[in-house]
Amino acid sequence: MRFYSGQQRNKGHEGNRTGFSLAGQAFVLQLAVVALIVAAGAVLAVVDARHDSDAATAQEVVDVAVSLARSPGLVDAVRSADPTLRLQPVTEQIRRETGMDFIVVMAPDRTRYTHTDPDRIGQAFTGTIDRALAGQTFTETFTGTLGPSIRAVTPVYDGDTVVALVSAGVTRARIGDEVGAQLSSILAVAIAGLATAAGGSFLIGRRLRRQTHGLGPAELRAMYEHHDAVLHSVHEGLVVFDADGRADVVNDEARRLLDLPAGPVHRDDLPVSLRRTGSGEVRDETHVTEDRVLLVNQDVVTWAGRPIGTVMTIRDHTELRTVLGELDSVRNFAESLRAQAHEAANRLHTVVTMVELGRYREAVEFATAELELSQALVDRMLTAVGDPALAALLLGKVNQAAERSVELTVSDETALETVEPLSAHEGVTLVGNLVDNAIDAATGSADRWVEVTIGRHDEALEVRVTDSGPGMSAELFARAAERGYTTKSDHHGIGLALVHRVVSRHGGTIRTDRAPESAVVVTIPRKDQPE
Structure with missing residues (x-):
């Protein structure tokens, strides 16, 4: 029986290899799964950021609208002869300071007193006001004169009477810009995660390739089937030890010749003289057990220039x-x-x-x-x-x-x-x-x-x-x-x-x-x- 080094075995398999090795397939599959998970995570992060931004914007426009509606002097300005003259400069200043896209003060009949676009002052407000007229403060997403926006509408009271309405809003374009600013960070994290996962997958694939010696699934399956067939048909005892002295393979004939029990086998379980063979090469040594005379050979198996175990063959020479x-x-x-x-x-x-x-x-x-x-x-x-x-x-x-x-x-x-x-x-x-x-x-x-x-x-x-x-x-x-x-x-x-x-x-x-x-x-x- 002859044993080859890792390089020699690789050369022998190159001609029969017809696809990715098991390690290569595992690397590609793992990388694909990780990429899918990272992509899904990035999408969910963008959706979550958009949702969080919408929620924060809705709360912000409510706060601005309610604060303005409850500010001192607003009722007097609304009841004055020219509400626009008194309110337009104030609302524009508040809009710029709070980052709103528009702040509209209107009469209960929808007539605008203020607007970001002065040309639209005096025109009717294009949004929902029924709930505000009923005394509620609410938010909605509505496409108005500045495009789709998240807006809040709240009533202005003079005693128990609604004398005006205040609406503050931010366009979806601005919200999109804010989310877009976060998108670069999300993509950077996603790319970093993907790179880390790819590196980990590569290391895992490299370890798997080293453990499987670069063989593909079909080759491993064929090797197992041949290995199992040979072990059960060979009429010589065969024991394969790893570098630590544990037996990875013990065929039926070896158990019979050495009277080994079922289960794991270590070199210390062998007869006394066989334990002394160590992990070196043995050629045609005659060993005597209690019942048999055995002829023993042992070879050192190497892979990539380093020993990975020994293979011991045993023949019965009693007769x-x-x-x-x-x-x-x-x-x-x-x-x-x-x-x-x-x-x-x-x-x-x-x-x-x-x-x-x-x-x-x-x-x-x-x-x-x-x-x-x-x-x-x-x-x-x-x-x-x-x-x-x-x-x-x-x-x-x-x-x-x-x-x-x-x-x-x-x-x-x-x-x-x-x-x-x-x-x-x-x-x-x-x-x-x-x-x-x-x-x-x-x-x-x-x-x-x-x-x-x-x-x-x-x-x-x-x-x-x-x-x-x-x-x-x-x-x-x-x-x-x-x-x-x-x-x-x-x-x-x-x-x-x-x-x-x-x-x-x-x-x-x-x-x-x-x-x-x-x-x-x-x-x-x-x-x-x-x-």
Whole structure:
């Protein structure tokens, strides 16, 4: 399995990309929504400003009209011989000071006494006055001589009699100008809001693009479908860890091989040896769990030049390891036969030479003595060890040890008809690895010997392998027997871990002694005995 950097993956997708990426579509959609909201907000702000301006103007014209109607001297001016002469200058001054577009003082019959346009003085007022004549002050929007305006009309009393009416107003054109002055501020705020929203949308889109690696919806959907199909169909365990050691992906085979429970998985949940792999690259490491022998590879996944996690693949080599163990036993047996054949050839030449020299009696004695020695070893091994696979293993190990100048003996206490409750494969694995470790340890000693004792004690299978080596402390032995890993191609390096797996499977015990000599003792109880 090969992993690519971010740039390489991007190049691979460029040819298939047929539209905006998911991040691009999200940016456009978000920007459109934000623009719509900002535009709607600006329109509402303009409408609200217009409404507020109308309300303020209505209140203002009411205040001006009522103040003028209640001012001292207005009644006297209205009842004078020439009301216009007395009122026109005053109303114009008030109009200019208050910002009104017109102030009209009129008789109850609508005749104007004052007007912004002097030519219209004396003409009839073009607006509603009925409610004012009834004593009410009111406002209205009316199109008069100056155009549409908001005006107020209020009565002028002399005692209980309405002697005149006052109307003050502001044209809608002026109100529009005032709203227009606010419109620039509203637009400025709207543009600033839109720019801020666009910037935020861009940042969100950029983050989304980084998280989705610039892929489009169709590509993400296809990737998910392929990803899901591969995870369920692949026959290798697959675990994908992020940079923090959390597993983003754990397929069914990985959970089965590693005995992982359902739910989230962290690197600390893996078997002990797999936790030690860290987040670096691993190539073809053999790890031994309680039930399986696993071949583990791990690759670092990078994106844009930085590591974003690791991908661990796991293959079950349990059956293969068993076959390799049996093959190793057969190979050792074949090597033993080869050595014996070579030795037999030398002995045969010796016998032939003795015959040619006329030493017939010595030749017969030499041949029968060697035959009796070999046959005695085979007969004794088959008598002491009833299991043929285990007997063949020990015979092969005797010759293998001899080639390394180590004397391997099977003690007189060995007496075993069957390796139950172990299977033949398990018996070969347990005894073979213990003997191999003992031969390795004895090779570096002065005496160079190994002794194997196999029998039953209190109905429990007991295997004791003693050697002339220095032995291991209990602490060192525990670390060596701990389920671990090796990068070696053969069984060496994981021997004690394989032994420990067999012992644990059957609820047995394994211990080491250093006195009076180095020894490893394994005890496997019967199945019907309490563990």
